[in-house]
Amino acid sequence: MSALSKSSLAITLTATQRNLILAEAEAAYPDECCGLLVGRGGETRNVTVSRVVPAANVAPDDPGHSVRDRFEVDPQARFDLERELRAGPDAVIGHYHSHPDHPAEPSARDLAKAFEPSLIWLITGVMSGRAENLRAFRLADGGGGFDEVVLEIADHAIPVQSPDA
Numbered sequence: 001m002s003a004l005s006k007s008s009l010a011i012t013l014t015a016t017q018r019n020l021i022l023a024e025a026e027a028a029y030p031d032e033c034c035g036l037l038v039g040r041g042g043e044t045r046n047v048t049v050s051r052v053v054p055a056a057n058v059a060p061d062d063p064g065h066s067v068r069d070r071f072e073v074d075p076q077a078r079f080d081l082e083r084e085l086r087a088g089p090d091a092v093i094g095h096y097h098s099h100p101d102h103p104a105e106p107s108a109r110d111l112a113k114a115f116e117p118s119l120i121w122l123i124t125g126v127m128s129g130r131a132e133n134l135r136a137f138r139l140a141d142g143g144g145g146f147d148e149v150v151l152e153i154a155d156h157a158i159p160v161q162s163p164d165a
């Protein structure tokens with residue numbers, strides 16, 4: 001990827017949510033982890049994450065590729081989550097995945113698989129098993145690349161939905 005431009009969008013995670021993603025990334029290493037982000041404000045400039053929902057990485061194994069270098073959020077997990085959220089104000093506003101021993105920026109394969117312009121992508125690099133450098137992106141207008149999204153970490157003051165809601 002080249003020419004990542006900063007978009008004016010911002011996404012806010014709690015430190016607990018960030019730490020969960022980093023822990024998932026380290027636990028999955030050397031495979032990619034993935035999961036969904038629930039929140040609100042996807043069409044505005046400030047997106048607040050209410051819940052981080054780890055999901056199985058169901059990327060198919062085929063010659064030369066595996067879950068070590070690709071991810072696919074279990075579609076059943078997303079379906080179930082969206083059905084659960086239908087009655088409330090929150091929605092799936094993005095997803096996260098990890099890049100084992102690769103930088104925290106969208107790969108060419110990520111771009112090829114990106115087709116939902118409103119979703120926010122969180123990506124963390126995992127270097128030698130240690131997660132670092134969580135960053136946020138969204139598909140740029142026109143779909144030819146990603147824009148970086150400002151990622152803010154709030155230590156508290158965001159109400160967190162019960163995980164078994």
Ligand SMILES: [Zn+2]
Pocket residue numbers: 097098099106107110123
């Ligand atoms: Zn990726």
